[in-house]
Amino acid sequence: MSRGLVFDVQRYAVHDGPGIRTLVFLKGCPLRCAWCCNPESQQARPEPMRRPALCAACRTCASACPAGAGKRDGRGGPVLDRERCAACADFACVQACPHDAISRVGREADAGELLFEIEQDRDFYRNSGGGATFSGGEPFFQPEFLGELLAGCRSRGIHAAVETCGHARTDILLALEPSIDLFLFDLKVLDAQAHCRLTGQDNGLILDNFHRLASRCPDKVTARLTVIPGVSDSEENVSAFAGLLHETGLETVELLAYHPLGLGKWDGLDREPLLRPEPGLAASSLAEVKLRLTRQGISCR
Ligand code: SF4
Ligand code: SF4
Structure with missing residues (x-):
């Protein structure tokens, strides 16, 4: 079995996919989001x-x-x-x-070891409709390792979700799609230049992958929008996001509220975030975005 780099495993999670789940966080991400709440996930190597x-x-x-x-x-x-x-x-x-x-932060783990750990809560998954969610970082950043974990879940009858930023090689994404039960597809900023400035990467590949998955397996795709005050909650961004969902035929979104819990981690990594959103605005920003999307015919969770 292959080995990969993992920075956390959380059991009994209930927010990333249906039912009770085990979340496996793979380390390494192609994006450098200016507000990242898990900055320890970004580097593809262990670090203090x-x-x-x-x-x-x-x-x-x-x-x-x-x-x-x-x-x-x-x-x-x-x-x-x-x-x-x-x-x-x-x-x-x-x-x-x-x-x-x-x-x-970060340890090498064997896919078999992780699958054994995931399997421990099989009864909870069965009774709650849950399973395993592979998050990050960006899970597609370690495609072979992810592929092995997904295949292991499939052979054990465990529901498998992947939380992705979408910045992944399309051929890999499509090759692994049959082993994935649910894509939690996190989107942020639709304007290409702003996306580049705020995440370090252009969003062309992300949007292309989103379109492809939405047309190939719409029932497996859950669109998510991270609501960051002063960044992704603008009228233009929310309208562009609603337009994207209408284009792809997906009419539901999960809204993720910004929280400041990651700020201490930036300090702990001796790094300064490019952006310190105002946490006090997170609730009103979320409510405003929800209202705007609802008015444009999008159902919000
Ligand atoms: S910073 Fe810590 S982990 Fe890095 S080389 Fe020095 S002692 Fe080792
Ligand atoms: S400086 Fe802080 S992290 Fe380093 S050894 Fe002292 S207490 Fe520990």
């Missing part, structure tokens, strides 16, 4: 992440690094130079911390 609330700024981690990745930021706090981090075998920085304030 501090928990700022526990960190005493003692710099023991920085001093322990064999790659010399320790450096000071402008405030004198402990910062690891991510360019120099070699993801050393024993994660010396993690071992050295006296406050348990830094951990390794």
Whole structure:
């Protein structure tokens, strides 16, 4: 069985697909969303992440690094130079911390091991109509590993969903489609230039993949819109999104509200998000987007 890079497994999840589910988060993503709430999912390699609330700024981690990745930021706090981090075998920085304030994000996992873990909740899936959801990062970023996990679910009779940003090779997407029961297709910004500026990638491939899946297997596709105040909630973006759904014949969307829980993670990764949306606006922004879409004939969940 092949091995892949995973950064989390959550059991008893109820928001990403029907019923009770096990979520498997694969590490690595082609997008760099300016507001990402899981920035630790982006790099396709293991990395250390501090928990700022526990960190005493003692710099023991920085001093322990064999790659010399320790450096000071402008405030004198402990910062690891991510360019120099070699993801050393024993994660010396993690071992050295006296406050348990830094951990390794990302582990190699065997597809068989994960399938065994997924299988443990088979009774819950059966009784709730649930299954497994492969998320990320971007799960199609590790196509062979994902393919093996999907095939394993199929052979075990476990419902399999994939949460995707859609930026994936079309041939791979279509080749794996028969093993996927549900695509949770996350869209953000429809304007090509804005998409490029805010995620680091053009959205041409994403929209093309969305159209293809919506025409090939509409019953398997759930469109999702991440509602980010000041970014994806504009009248133009919401209208363009409604237009896209009408074009593809999908009349329902799941709205995902922005939450600020990822901001501490950016600090812990010694990175600064390109955007810090105003969390206080998330609820009103969501309500406004829902109203606009409903007026345009789109049903919102
Ligand atoms: S994982 Fe290893 S190389 Fe990377 S910062 Fe920590 S000690 Fe240094
Ligand atoms: S992460 Fe741990 S070792 Fe590093 S500065 Fe913070 S408390 Fe000290």
